[in-house]
Amino acid sequence: MAAQAQLTVPTDAELLQAQADLWRHSLYYMTSMAFQCAVKLGIPTTIHRLGGTASLPDLVTALSLPPAKLPYLRRIMRLLATSGVFATTDVDVYRLTPISFLLLDGIDVDGHPSQTTVVLAATARHCVEAALGLTDWFRKDVAGSPFEDLHGVTLFDGSMAEAEPEIDAVAWTPSPTAAAATAPPRDPSSRPSRTSIKCTVLDLPRVIDAIPADGVVNYVAGDMFNLVPPAQAVLVKLVLHHWSDEDCVKILAQCKKAIPSREEGGKVIVIDILVDPSSGPTHEAELLVDVAMMILTNGRQRDESDWAEIFTKAGFSGYNIVKKLGARGVFEVYP
Numbered sequence: 001m002a003a004q005a006q007l008t009v010p011t012d013a014e015l016l017q018a019q020a021d022l023w024r025h026s027l028y029y030m031t032s033m034a035f036q037c038a039v040k041l042g043i044p045t046t047i048h049r050l051g052g053t054a055s056l057p058d059l060v061t062a063l064s065l066p067p068a069k070l071p072y073l074r075r076i077m078r079l080l081a082t083s084g085v086f087a088t089t090d091v092d093v094y095r096l097t098p099i100s101f102l103l104l105d106g107i108d109v110d111g112h113p114s115q116t117t118v119v120l121a122a123t124a125r126h127c128v129e130a131a132l133g134l135t136d137w138f139r140k141d142v143a144g145s146p147f148e149d150l151h152g153v154t155l156f157d158g159s160m161a162e163a164e165p166e167i168d169a170v171a172w173t174p175s176p177t178a179a180a181a182t183a184p185p186r187d188p189s190s191r192p193s194r195t196s197i198k199c200t201v202l203d204l205p206r207v208i209d210a211i212p213a214d215g216v217v218n219y220v221a222g223d224m225f226n227l228v229p230p231a232q233a234v235l236v237k238l239v240l241h242h243w244s245d246e247d248c249v250k251i252l253a254q255c256k257k258a259i260p261s262r263e264e265g266g267k268v269i270v271i272d273i274l275v276d277p278s279s280g281p282t283h284e285a286e287l288l289v290d291v292a293m294m295i296l297t298n299g300r301q302r303d304e305s306d307w308a309e310i311f312t313k314a315g316f317s318g319y320n321i322v323k324k325l326g327a328r329g330v331f332e333v334y335p
């Protein structure tokens, strides 16, 4: 019989802290749900419209909530203020923080697009249900994600538009999958001029068909696994983390075919999560998005060596990390 491991009994102080931490870990989803509720009620935008700070009674009135809900709203706001979503300026008075600034809807602040779609998709019913199925999924010998196993379709399936529009809104965001700056190959030593840049956006037909032509961007309907339109540089932003390593190699191989040689200035620009344990509090976000990708897609978040391996397998000769933007890395990848 194997020897039993020696069990060190924690101190009373450690056990009390552990009990509080156990509640915290078990109930973290309450923060997610309170966060979703604040977004759905439109609290960040309402605080902004009320002049940047708002008292609870003002919020209740502006949101047209029943007055009896004020004490409940106080409890939600107190939790969200503790989590940094809002800040308090006085008793029962709240103001925006950088997190809630990202959630202003219908207000153009220096061209920052509202991130409400991300919150609503991440907390959508189909996604939460997939997460609840994680234990069953571990016990089954299946290849697809817990989302696919439970719902029978992938996150990107067209049926999601009807099943849960919140997921569809972010999974099929009309922003570019692969935006290609298609100026003719130029002297690599010359600096790019904005006016010479032509932009092509590749996405699936059902996404492209919904975008009105603007005469500026060339929208191309297609499949990045089959063909990426020729370009001087191809930009792939927050796309690859949804896909397995094998799929990433296939996508990047198509990108490589689309660009000229390294000597002629050809490159692929990849902007995606770069897992880095030294990135402080951002690292927890990197790991949370990684597990979200595991539950919702066949993708994952990658550290630098994972990215390097994929770039090499896709036939690229080298890469540079030109910037780290929060949890994201900006890579230039050379043919």
Ligand SMILES: C[S@@+](CC[C@H](N)C(=O)[O-])C[C@H]1O[C@@H](n2cnc3c(N)ncnc32)[C@H](O)[C@@H]1O
Pocket: 156, 170, 171, 172, 173, 174, 175, 176, 177, 202, 203, 204, 207, 222, 223, 224, 225, 237, 238, 239
């Ligand atoms: C999460 S979005 C991309 C995020 C966006 N680039 C951004 O920065 O916010 C994923 C995109 O990949 C597109 N997509 C999925 N499969 C594709 C395929 N086979 N070919 C081209 N685009 C595809 C989706 O339509 C969607 O626009």
